[in-house]
Structures are given as C-alpha cells and as structure tokens.
Amino acid sequence: MNHKNITIADVADALGVSKTTVSRAISGKGRISENTRKRVLDYIEEHDYIPNVIAKGLAQSKTYNLCVVMPRENMFVDLPFFHKVTAGIQETAEQNGYDILLCLCGENEVTGLERIVRNRKVDGVVLLRTLVKDLQIEFLQKRKIPFVAVGSTWYSGVVQVDNDHESACREMTSLLLGHGMKKIALLGGNESYVVMKNRYQGFVEAYVRSQMQIDESLVFMDLMDYDMTGYAVDEALERGADCILCMDDVICLHVIRLLRAKNVRVPGDVKVASFYNSSILENNQPAISSISFDARELGREACKNLLALTQGERVSQKTLLSYEVRLRDSTGQL
Amino acid sequence: MNHKNITIADVADALGVSKTTVSRAISGKGRISENTRKRVLDYIEEHDYIPNVIAKGLAQSKTYNLCVVMPRENMFVDLPFFHKVTAGIQETAEQNGYDILLCLCGENEVTGLERIVRNRKVDGVVLLRTLVKDLQIEFLQKRKIPFVAVGSTWYSGVVQVDNDHESACREMTSLLLGHGMKKIALLGGNESYVVMKNRYQGFVEAYVRSQMQIDESLVFMDLMDYDMTGYAVDEALERGADCILCMDDVICLHVIRLLRAKNVRVPGDVKVASFYNSSILENNQPAISSISFDARELGREACKNLLALTQGERVSQKTLLSYEVRLRDSTGQL
DNA sequence: TGCGTTTGCGCAATCGGTTGTTCATTAAGG
DNA sequence: CCTTAATGAACAACCGATTGCGCAAACGCA
Numbered sequence: 001m002n003h004k005n006i007t008i009a010d011v012a013d014a015l016g017v018s019k020t021t022v023s024r025a026i027s028g029k030g031r032i033s034e035n036t037r038k039r040v041l042d043y044i045e046e047h048d049y050i051p052n053v054i055a056k057g058l059a060q061s062k063t064y065n066l067c068v069v070m071p072r073e074n075m076f077v078d079l080p081f082f083h084k085v086t087a088g089i090q091e092t093a094e095q096n097g098y099d100i101l102l103c104l105c106g107e108n109e110v111t112g113l114e115r116i117v118r119n120r121k122v123d124g125v126v127l128l129r130t131l132v133k134d135l136q137i138e139f140l141q142k143r144k145i146p147f148v149a150v151g152s153t154w155y156s157g158v159v160q161v162d163n164d165h166e167s168a169c170r171e172m173t174s175l176l177l178g179h180g181m182k183k184i185a186l187l188g189g190n191e192s193y194v195v196m197k198n199r200y201q202g203f204v205e206a207y208v209r210s211q212m213q214i215d216e217s218l219v220f221m222d223l224m225d226y227d228m229t230g231y232a233v234d235e236a237l238e239r240g241a242d243c244i245l246c247m248d249d250v251i252c253l254h255v256i257r258l259l260r261a262k263n264v265r266v267p268g269d270v271k272v273a274s275f276y277n278s279s280i281l282e283n284n285q286p287a288i289s290s291i292s293f294d295a296r297e298l299g300r301e302a303c304k305n306l307l308a309l310t311q312g313e314r315v316s317q318k319t320l321l322s323y324e325v326r327l328r329d330s331t332g333q334l
Numbered sequence: 335m336n337h338k339n340i341t342i343a344d345v346a347d348a349l350g351v352s353k354t355t356v357s358r359a360i361s362g363k364g365r366i367s368e369n370t371r372k373r374v375l376d377y378i379e380e381h382d383y384i385p386n387v388i389a390k391g392l393a394q395s396k397t398y399n400l401c402v403v404m405p406r407e408n409m410f411v412d413l414p415f416f417h418k419v420t421a422g423i424q425e426t427a428e429q430n431g432y433d434i435l436l437c438l439c440g441e442n443e444v445t446g447l448e449r450i451v452r453n454r455k456v457d458g459v460v461l462l463r464t465l466v467k468d469l470q471i472e473f474l475q476k477r478k479i480p481f482v483a484v485g486s487t488w489y490s491g492v493v494q495v496d497n498d499h500e501s502a503c504r505e506m507t508s509l510l511l512g513h514g515m516k517k518i519a520l521l522g523g524n525e526s527y528v529v530m531k532n533r534y535q536g537f538v539e540a541y542v543r544s545q546m547q548i549d550e551s552l553v554f555m556d557l558m559d560y561d562m563t564g565y566a567v568d569e570a571l572e573r574g575a576d577c578i579l580c581m582d583d584v585i586c587l588h589v590i591r592l593l594r595a596k597n598v599r600v601p602g603d604v605k606v607a608s609f610y611n612s613s614i615l616e617n618n619q620p621a622i623s624s625i626s627f628d629a630r631e632l633g634r635e636a637c638k639n640l641l642a643l644t645q646g647e648r649v650s651q652k653t654l655l656s657y658e659v660r661l662r663d664s665t666g667q668l
Numbered sequence: 669t670g671c672g673t674t675t676g677c678g679c680a681a682t683c684g685g686t687t688g689t690t691c692a693t694t695a696a697g698g
Numbered sequence: 699c700c701t702t703a704a705t706g707a708a709c710a711a712c713c714g715a716t717t718g719c720g721c722a723a724a725c726g727c728a
Contacts, residue, residue: 005452005455007683007684007685008684008685009684009685017707017708018707018708018709019684019685019686019708020686020687020707020708020709021706021707021708022685023685023686023687024686024687024707027686029686029687030686030687030706030707031704031705031706031707032705032706032707033705033706033707036706036707050452050453051453051684051685052453052455052683052684052685053453053454053685054388054391054392054397054454054455054683054684054685055392055683055684055685055686055713056684056685056686057388057685057713058388058389058392058683058684058685058686058712058713058714058715059684059685059686059687059712059713060685060686060687060713061713063388065435068436072421072424073421074414074417079413079414079417080408080413083408083413083417086436086438087406087407087438090406090436090438094446094449099435099436099450099454100435100436101399101433101434101435101436102402102420102424102433102434102435102436104420104421104424112428115384115428116433118339118384119384119385119386119387120387120388120433121339121386121388226616226617254617257617257618257619261619280614282560283560283588283591284591285591285595341713341714341715342714342715343714343715351677351678352677352678352679353678353714353715353716354677354678354679354716354717355676355677355678356715357715357716357717358676358677358716358717361716363716363717364676364677364716364717365674365675365676365677366675366676366677367675367676367677370676370677385714385715386713386714386715387715388713388714388715389683389713389714389715389716390714390715390716391683391715392682392683392684392685392713392714392715392716393682393683393714393715393716393717394683394715394716394717395683
C-alpha cells in the first residue's frame with residue numbers, strides 16, 4: 001500500500017536477471033539452473049519478498065480465492081458448527097496458498113453468490129448449507145464452477161462431504177435398543193430434510209437389526225419451532241416413549257426443560273440423547289448423551305476435495321466422515 | 335473461468351470505441367459525452383458485463399477487499415455476536431463494492447494476518463477482538479494499514495466502534511437500585527478486560543448517582559471458568575447479595591442453574607440480569623432480563639469507518655452505539 | 669474570421685506477475 | 699571437428715483493467 005512493497009522487477013534488477021528467471025525460480029516450472037535458482041531464493045528470503053497474489057492471479061486467470069457460502073441469518077445451533085467447518089476449510093486452504101472470501105447469503109438467494117463468483121472469479125465454492133431445491137447449486141452447476149457441498153444433497157453430480165448421520169443414528173439407536181429401550185421417539189428439528197432422512201434410515205435399520213418393532217408414530221420429522229417440539233414431546237409421552245432422540249442439542253435442551261416442567265425425570269423416567277455434542281451442552285444437569293462430529297475435519301476434507309476439483313482431478317462424489325457416540329447421564333448407564 | 339467472460343476490450347470493440355471510453359463511462363470519471371456514456375452503459379446492461387475487480391485492483395493498487403479478523407477458536411457465546419457483526423460489515427462492504435476476506439487467527443497471532451495483508455494487499459482490516467496487549471494492533475499500526483477495532487482498546491490512535499457498555503451497565507444498575515436492590519453483585523466473565531472496566535465504571539456511577547454505598551467485595555472481575563463462577567456465586571450469596579448482574583448470557587444461564595441447585599429462587603430470593611440478550615436465553619424459565627446490543631449495526635458502523643479511513647478521511651476515534659434494556663421475569667417487576 | 673478554450677475520445681504506459689518463443693551457450697555424439 | 703541436442707536465460711506479449719497525455723473537433727467570444 002503505502003509501504004511500497006518490493007516487486008518481482010526489483011528482485012530481478014537487484015540480481016541482474018530477468019523477471020522470468022525470478023518467476024521460474026519461485027514456481028519451479030521451466031528450465032533454470034540450480035545455481036541461479038538458489039541465488040534468487042536466497043535473495044527473496046533475505047529481503048522478505050512476497051509475490052503479489054493478485055497479479056499472479058490476473059496472469060494465470062486464477063485468484064487463489066475460495067468462496068465459503070453460509071446463511072446470513074443463522075440458527076443459533078448451526079453457528080459453532082459452521083465456524084468450525086470454516087476453520088477447517090481455511091486451514092487447508094491456507095496450506096495451499098488459498099484464501100477465503102466470505103459470502104453471506106439469504107436462504108436460497110443467488111445474487112450475492114453470483115456477484116462474488118463473477119467479479120471475484122473465485123476458483124471454487126463451498127456451500128455450507130444446501131436445500132432440497134437449491135438455487136445456489138443450480139447456479140454453480142450451470143456456470144460450471146467447481147464447488148463442494150458440506151452436508152448431503154439429492155442433486156446429482158454434486159461433490160459432497162458429510163458426517164455419517166445414518167451410521168451415527170443407527171449406532172445410537174442400537175445402543176439404546178440394546179439396553180432395554182422399546183419405544184424411542186425421534187424428534188427432527190431445523191436440520192435439512194436430507195439429513196433427517198439419513199438419520200431416519202439409520203434409525204429404521206437399527207430396529208430391523210435388533211428385530212424389534214418400530215413405532216412410526218414416534219417419528220416427528222419436521223418440527224419447525226418450540227411449540228411444535230412441545231407438542232411432539234406431549235405426543236411421545238402419551239404414546240409411551242421411553243426415550244427421546246433429538247436431532248440437535250438446542251432442541252434437546254428444550255426437551256429437557258419441557259420434561260422437567262412436567263416432572264418427568266431424566267434419565268429416570270425417560271432417556272434423552274441428541275446430536276452434535278456442542279458446547280451448549282456443557283454443564284447441563286443431567287449431562288446429555290450426544291453424538292459428536294469433527295466439524296473441523298469436515299471442513300478440511302471439503303476443502304481438499306474442492307482443490308482437487310479445481311485441478312480437474314476426479315473426486316469421489318460423496319465422502320462420509322466418522323463420528324463418536326458420547327454416552328452420559330441422560331441415557332442412564334448403558 | 336471456463337465461461338470465457340466478456341472483458342472491457344470486447345465491449346469496446348463491439349461499440350467501436352476504446353477501452354478508455356468504456357472505463358470512463360462506468361466510473362463516471364474523466365470527460366465523456368452523455369451520449370456515448372449512455373450507449374456504453376446500455377450495452378453493458380444488455381450484455382451483462384461485469385468488470386474484473388482483480389484487474390481493476392491491479393491497476394489502481396487497490397483490491398476492494400477488506401479483511402475481517404476473528405479468533406479461530408471461539409467461545410461459544412461470542413459466535414452469534416461475531417457472526418452478526420460480520421454480517422453488518424459485509425452488508426456495508428458489499429454496498430461499496432468491497433468483499434470480505436476471512437482471517438482466522440490464534441489468540442494474539444500475527445502470521446496469518448501478515449500473510450493476508452502482504453500478499454492480498456487488503457485495503458483495510460477489522461479486528462473483531464482485541465487484547466490488552468495486542469500484537470495484531472501493533473502490527474497494523476507499524477505497517478500503517480487502515481483498520482478498525484470492534485470493541486474498546488486502550489491503544490491510542492485506534493479507531494474503535496463499540497457498544498456503550500458503560501451507559502448500559504449504569505442504566506441497568508440504576509434501574510435495579512431504584513427498585514430496592516441494595517447489594518448487587520457484578521460477575522465478570524470471558525469479556526475483555528477493557529469492556530469489564532467500562533461496565534464497572536457505569537456500575538460505580540449508578541451507585542454514586544443514587545447515593546448508595548457500593549459493596550466492592552461483590553465485584554468479581556475476572557472469572558475464567560465455571561468453577562470460579564460457582565465460587566463467586568457462593569461468595570456473593572454469603573455476603574447477602576440481592577441481585578446478580580452477569581457479564582454475558584452464558585455465565586448467566588450457568589448462574590441460574592447454580593442458584594436452582596441451591597434452592598435459591600429467581601427472582602424471589604435473588605434477581606438476575608445479564609448482557610447481550612442472545613438467543614441462548616430464549617425459552618428459559620424464568621425469562622432473563624438482559625441488555626441487547628445491535629451487533630449488526632456495530633458491524634455496519636465499523637465498516638463505514640474503515641472505508642472512510644481508507645479514503646484518507648478523518649474518522650472519530652471512538653463510536654459508541656446504543657443499547658436496549660430488556661426487563662423480564664428474572665428481575666421481578668421493576 | 670481568428671484564436672483560445674473546452675470537450676470528447678483514443679493512444680499507450682502501467683499495475684505485477686506468467687509463459688511461449690527465441691537465442692546463445694554448452695554438452696553430447698558420430 | 700562438425701552436427702545436433704540440451705540447457706539456461708532473456709524478450710515480449712499477455713491477463714483486464716486505469717489513467718496521464720495528446721490531438722482534433724466543437725465551441726465561445728471579440
């Protein structure tokens with residue numbers, strides 16, 4: 001800016017070589033003697049020269065920028081998750097000389113994304129949230145821009161990285177069934193439809209494997225707000241649920257509050273468990289069993305795949321990451 | 335990228351004018367007839383031409399990028415706040431043709447910031463969190479890079495935008511004192527030292543104005559963890575506190591849990607209030623009185639100031655934003 | 669009509685890199 | 699010893715914009 005940064009021309013002049021040589025010394029491409037190469041690199045090191053990524057980008061029609069898209073308005077519970085994922089993305093990006101441009105979009109809005117993609121010419125995009133009908137996905141596909149979705153989607157041809165919700169839910173359900181639960185209620189929340197379906201899949205599978213009869217009336221897929229959650233809890237209790245499996249930690253805390261208000265004891269009368277094991281659970285009484293995902297790793301994986309994509313490499317359509325079941329007091333002693 | 339975007343040269347050729355003319359038509363600078371101007375703009379509109387910001391930046395030695403710095407590891411309670419501030423920054427940035435580069439840094443780490451500043455040549459930086467001894471501030475000042483701090487700092491010459499914690503705390507304290515509280519405990523938390531000091535200032539002032547005696551032994555400035563908070567609560571009760579003013583909502587929820595465990599009724603025996611009015615409070619029983627800040631507006635204001643700074647304009651050193659006191663059940667009927 | 673001023677626009681350099689091509693030098697091969 | 703190939707480095711065009719300067723046409727005024 002004002003500091004009058006040293007340019008490649010300065011380096012070239014100082015060493016009495018051409019810009020080309022300096023450029024080649026740095027990139028390692030093209031023919032150059034080991035000798036001059038070293039000379040250039042030493043000089044650069046000494047004088048703390050950093051190439052201007054912008055000019056480099058202009059010349060290469062690349063920007064070394066990735067765009068991370070996330071909702072402008074954010075559910076409280078998503079934030080820590082999104083933040084960790086972003087940290088993971090950024091970590092991998094930085095290791096490869098990329099930086100992160102932030103795109104905060106309204107739900108299913110494309111104008112912001114389009115602006116950034118078009119006049120920033122980002123090399124790739126990570127979508128942190130996708131919808132069943134997703135205009136951003138459609139836009140990116142139409143424009144043939146490399147992108148990766150964090151989380152699952154039903155769009156075809158989308159490279160996805162997700163937690164293995166199905167297995168996670170299967171394992172948790174199996175554990176619960178294996179320890180005497182008979183009627184587990186499944187409470188969906190603000191999760192995307194696809195995630196919910198995946199978990200339901202695992203839920204069903206667990207029942208099948210333990211050869212028990214599933215009670216479909218205990219499955220509540222789409223609870224938009226606290227009121228509906230309250231209703232679902234009432235219904236579940238009415239129908240004799242002995243366990244409530246919540247789709248995220250915020251819902252879970254709320255459920256526990258509701259149960260306390262009804263003088264239903266946890267885990268005495270009803271067991272409770274949830275997903276994400278977020279820090280919102282810390283210090284809760286009783287300690288809540290939850291499934292923990294490594295959000296950071298999710299971000300790293302997504303970024304790795306995206307970079308591969310931008311190189312034109314083939315990338316596996318769907319990467320599933322592992323999870324850990326954390327059992328605590330709210331499910332009793334399993 | 336692959337879509338082979340239309341460039342300024344294409345536009346110029348198509349219209350039979352020079353690149354200069356097109357450029358001038360767009361920027362409005364330089365001499366150009368109203369006639370050609372319109373012709374160019376129409377063509378651009380029609381053919382959906384978007385200038386390449388990168389090239390523009392290269393030519394102008396600007397990047398139209400701002401850098402937002404926030405901690406890589408984040409306290410749970412900060413996140414929603416940071417996210418909203420960022421949204422505000424982004425909003426104003428976008429309106430002015432700027433985009434946001436994300437810089438996630440470790441506490442008091444500069445390497446990441448330095449990298450981004452040096453090879454991305456961002457036009458300005460927003461620091462979302464500052465420390466008493468802050469290497470990032472020192473770095474930015476040394477390099478004379480325009481930046482704005484969200485929150486207060488004791489460094490001189492730093493443009494700051496902050497909530498008016500002092501007035502907020504004064505008003506809340508006054509309200510409480512005015513309705514019969516005599517011994518209010520002040521519980522500091524993960525807040526920065528400066529914020530805490532500001533609030534303490536307001537706290538003292540409220541006591542002075544109502545001509546009441548402050549009990550300094552009820553002021554706990556620096557509670558690093560839950561254990562210390564527990565200790566502070568015990569002490570406060572011991573010393574006959576009739577009200578606990580918590581420095582953030584997470585602390586507050588924890589305090590309420592502790593009180594419940596001790597069978598201290600809220601607001602019956604002790605009143606409780608906190609800061610930030612974050613959505614974590616939603617649906618809590620009892621509803622918690624809290625002070626609400628407009629984080630989004632904070633971000634907008636910060637960005638506005640930063641942009642002014644980059645233009646070389648003079649900017650007021652400190653901008654304080656307003657707040658709203660939200661009284662609910664936890665403080666009884668005030 | 670004549671001359672100075674204003675207006676409208678284009679030329680070409682520039683920003684800081686990359687890269688295909690050329691050219692001189694050295695090495696290898698017969 | 700001459701031809702051919704390989705090597706190392708420089709030239710110059712290019713990426714896509716901006717901008718100082720120059721030039722011609724139009725305008726204003728006496």
